[in-house]
Amino acid sequence: MSPEELNAHIQSLEPAAVVVMGKQFPEVMVPEDQLRYLARELKENPSTAFDYLICLTGADFDDHMKVIYHLESTVHRNILVLKTRTLSRINPVLPTVSDIWRTAEFHEREVFDLLGIRFKGHPDMRRLFLSDEWGFPLRKDYVDEVRIVDR
Amino acid sequence: MQEAEPDRIETQEYLVNMGPQHPSTHGVLRLLLKLEGEIVHHVDPHIGYIHSGIEKMCESLTYPQIPYLTDRMDYLSAHMNEEVVCLCIENALGVEVPDRVKYIRTIFSELQRLASHQLWWCVMGMDLGALTTFFYGLRDREKILDIFEETCGARLTLHYSIPGGLMFDIHPNFQKRVHDFLNYFRKKLPEYDQLLTGNVIFQERTRGIGIFPKEAVINYGVTGPSGRASGFSCDVRKHLPYSAYPFVSFQEALDDRGDTLARYQVRIKEMWESMSIIEQLIDNIPEGDVQVKMKGVVKLPEGEYFQRVESARGDFGVFIISDGKKSPYRLKFRSPGFSNLSALHAMSKGWKIADLVAIMSSLDLVIPDIDR
Amino acid sequence: MAFSIYDFSTLTQSIHDGLSSRLSPTGTLAMEWAIVGIVILLFVAVFGLFLVYAERKVCAFFQQRLGPMRVGPxxxxxxxxxxxxxxxxxxxxxxxxxxxxxxxAPFIVIIVTFLAISVIPFAKGLQAFDFDIGVFFVTSITAVGVIGILLAGWSSNNKYSLIGAMRSGAQIISYELSVGLSLITIVIMAGTLQLSGIVEAQRAGWFIYRGHIPAIIAFFVFVIAGTAETNRGPFDLAEAESELTAGFHTEYSGIKFAFFFLAEYVNLFIVSAMATTVFLGGWMALHVGNLEGFNHVMDLLPPVFWFFIKVFFVIFLIMWFKWTFPRLRIDQILTLEWKFLLPINLFNIILMTVIVLLGWHF
Structure with a gap:
């Protein structure tokens, strides 16, 4: 499937999704309430078949948080970047994709641990690396006067 | 006459902490096992004992400083970790490194892969109770580390690749010593098969143990030799060739059995392939510079960059979000061990403790790679 | 006092005579017990330590290392x-x-090894107790050792120890059968359970040669089962370092750990000594048919040396197993015993009986 066809396909699936072409990989920005629907379609439709979630990244921006899903199709061998953003930065919540790609189970726990994004419907939403009382270190307003020295 | 119902003997599940200090968790991985007798019912990995916050640290480091930290993650494939960051930065800046750099990087990656697989082989044998393998593997690994030491002064954390090329040129002896090593190891690798692979106890312990089908492997994102043993063609060197991989021909070691023995044999096959890759490159290293002139302060243009390489454990990726400053806004490492570990529960459920050890060993986990 | 290294019975007899001339019969007995106790204690300590050293050197040999080199020559x-x-x-x-x-627990384990060692005939006359039922005594007393291991695992209040102990229990009780039955095979041929009698019966030729096929089978079964009995690799499931950290002795330290450690090596000696006594002619020298000259040269070496040469051969064999093979899994180890070794053994006994009845042995 060429990038143009992919673009049209995603637009037909979900009109609210914004497809950006011309970057390193095709990028799709999708609202959080449509994330699960689009993710499932992308994985299960044989014409796209994005069955391998390479990487799941969370990032803190000034007024929202973004979660970036790098998908690869093991059938068609193309890569797609799926992005979604949270509505709130203080108490961010997103739907889980761990039932679509099982590998997301660990990755979402990691994002929760380091950024505090809660994934709705995740079977085991515990912290992964840090202890429960720790802050969320990858947030930009995280301060740790003992361990991080500002230069 | 009615027989009295004998009192049912209730068996009870019990919890065992395997680790963080346990001989076969290879570091500080802690598994919370739910057992019934010897049978594993649930594996809950608890990680983070050596979480060092490398991603957070990278946000305050300049780009050329980052490869120094990545060495410390998967210390057994240190060069691949450096390479991925360098490639990502070079691609973002549009820098094309000379062919000489590409060749040397690829040779180093493959030597590193050999060294990593040798250590894995040692430890796999040891986990299964064959302690002698440890010394055979380390004996040969030492030869590779000596080659590394001669060229870049370090044995484990190499710091050889920098954004824009290599730190130094290779040592004049490098090619000769690599040749010597290849001649030596070609004779020694069959010894590995004689000692362990052909052993009937080893085969009994690994064949059909921890079978993981292809769909599950893709679903769990298990990559590297562990993924390829289930038939998931996931070799980044093949699908997204980088450095000098487009110039060489090699076979992707694939297997479709998906059990522990397959994971073992895929790695043995990979060792042969790595030797053949090095052999194709070592005599053809082009002349030229080993560095591209870079600006004093490296600043990546605003945007997002993703780069993957095939480390010894699988698909290793780095994802950089840049805001145009001299250090990344957000940097994420996609480490293969992390995803491989997430499949451990699904792989080892219903098997015995001894099998859990074998399965874990065949996944080749390196804990700093998981914890980052 | 005539003392010959070729025959210890004169030495032991003279000690007995000397003691009984000075002490009452009860006092003589008590004194002899004390001497035997001290000798066995010293032997176990020295030989155990030496075996640990030997194991490290043998293991180093297989692993292309030197082993310990720094302390002493x-x-x-x-x-x-x-x-x-x-x-x-x-x-x-x-x-x-x-x-x-x-x-x-550690005392049970170590005492059992002392008891078993007391019936081993090291040379002619060099045997602490010569029971009529020596073979039976050794097999039964070594079976008590498992109680020590079970107690150690249970009382440590550690799950790893308990798993190790349960594994060990299942394993030793199973392999007890093969050890016993493979010895019985030879007893059928020797016609006696007395260990000195078994050695004497091999004056005409070692049983592994005289009993040919069934004796060789019984020897291999005995070595395999004996390795399993001593919890050594590839049957070291009770310890299983990579699975259970240290199995039943995880929680032991210092001298109590040393007892388990020493007992393991002394058990290794006992298994090898039994294999030597029953299959390889005990302290008998190597004789080949009618080669008088050769046999005479062989006789120059004292019997006690012959005994230890053969013991070390078997010990080396067992160490070779340990440093080459991976560990078996618990279900495989029980399958090996109940589905393979036991039927082979039972068939082997019948074969041996037939051979003995028909006089088809050498």
């Missing part, structure tokens, strides 16, 4: 240094351990 004093270290170590006891059983 060729590292000979290394194990003594290690033993002193173990003696000086703090004895740590888990807080919730069953204190009595926890302390009792």
């Amino acid at each position: 060729w590292g000979l004093v290394q194990t003594i240094a290690d033993f002193i270290k173990l003696l000086m170590k703090e004895l740590i006891q888990p807080a919730r351990a069953d204190k009595f059983l926890y302390n009792l």
Whole structure:
């Protein structure tokens, strides 16, 4: 499937999704309430078949948080970047994709641990690396006067 | 006459902490096992004992400083970790490194892969109770580390690749010593098969143990030799060739059995392939510079960059979000061990403790790679 | 006093005579017991330490290393240094351990090895107790050792120890059968359970040669089962370092750990000594048919040396197993015993009986 066809396909699936072409990989920005629907379609439709979630990244921006899903199709061998953003930065919540790609189970726990994004419907939403009382270190307003020295 | 119902003997599940200090968790991985007798019912990995916050640290480091930290993650494939960051930065800046750099990087990656697989082989044998393998593997690994030491002064954390090329040129002896090593190891690798692979106890312990089908492997994102043993063609060197991989021909070691023995044999096959890759490159290293002139302060243009390489454990990726400053806004490492570990529960459920050890060993986990 | 290294019975007889001329019969007996006890104690300590050293050297040989080299010439004093270290170590006891059983377990294990060693005929006349039922005594007394291991695992209040102990229990009780039955095969041929009698019966030729096919089968079964009995690799499931950290002795330290450690090596000696006594002619020299000259040269070497040469051969064989093979899994180990070794053994006994009845042996 060429990038143009992919673009049209995603637009037909979900009109609210914004497809950006011309970057390193095709990028799709999708609202959080449509994330699960689009993710499932992308994985299960044989014409796209994005069955391998390479990487799941969370990032803190000034007024929202973004979660970036790098998908690869093991059938068609193309890569797609799926992005979604949270509505709130203080108490961010997103739907889980761990039932679509099982590998997301660990990755979402990691994002929760380091950024505090809660994934709705995740079977085991515990912290992964840090202890429960720790802050969320990858947030930009995280301060740790003992361990991080500002230069 | 009615027989009295004998009192049912209730068996009870019990919890065992395997680790963080346990001989076969290879570091500080802690598994919370739910057992019934010897049978594993649930594996809950608890990680983070050596979480060092490398991603957070990278946000305050300049780009050329980052490869120094990545060495410390998967210390057994240190060069691949450096390479991925360098490639990502070079691609973002549009820098094309000379062919000489590409060749040397690829040779180093493959030597590193050999060294990593040798250590894995040692430890796999040891986990299964064959302690002698440890010394055979380390004996040969030492030869590779000596080659590394001669060229870049370090044995484990190499710091050889920098954004824009290599730190130094290779040592004049490098090619000769690599040749010597290849001649030596070609004779020694069959010894590995004689000692362990052909052993009937080893085969009994690994064949059909921890079978993981292809769909599950893709679903769990298990990559590297562990993924390829289930038939998931996931070799980044093949699908997204980088450095000098487009110039060489090699076979992707694939297997479709998906059990522990397959994971073992895929790695043995990979060792042969790595030797053949090095052999194709070592005599053809082009002349030229080993560095591209870079600006004093490296600043990546605003945007997002993703780069993957095939480390010894699988698909290793780095994802950089840049805001145009001299250090990344957000940097994420996609480490293969992390995803491989997430499949451990699904792989080892219903098997015995001894099998859990074998399965874990065949996944080749390196804990700093998981914890980052 | 005529003392010959070729025949110890004169020495033991003269000690007995000397004691009984000075003491009452009861006092003589008590004195002899004390001497035997001290000799066995010394032997176990020295030989155990030496076996640890030998194991490290053999293992180094297989692993292309040198082994201990620093303490003393060729590292000979290394194990003594290690033993002193173990003696000086703090004895740590888990807080919730069953204190009595926890302390009792290492003693059961070590006492059993003393008892078993007391019936081994080292040379002519060099045997502490010569029971009529020596073979039976050894098999039954070594079976008691498993109680020590089970107690150690249970009383440590550690799940790894308990798993190790349960594995060990299942394993030793199963392999007890094969050890016993493979010895019975030879007993059928020897016609006696007395160990000195079995050795004497091999004056005409070792049983492994005289009993040919069934004896060779029984020998291999005995070595395999004996390795399993001593919890050594590839049957070291009770310890299973990579699975259970240290199995039943995880919680033991210092001298109590040393007892388990020493017992393991002395058990290795007992298995090898039994294999030597029953299959390889005990302290008998190697004789080949009618080659008088050769046989005479062989006779120059004292029997006690012959005994130890053969014992070390078997010990080396068992060490070779350990440093080459991976470990079996618990279900595989039980399958090996119940589905393979036991039927082979039972068939082998019938074969041996037929051969003995028809006189088809040498």
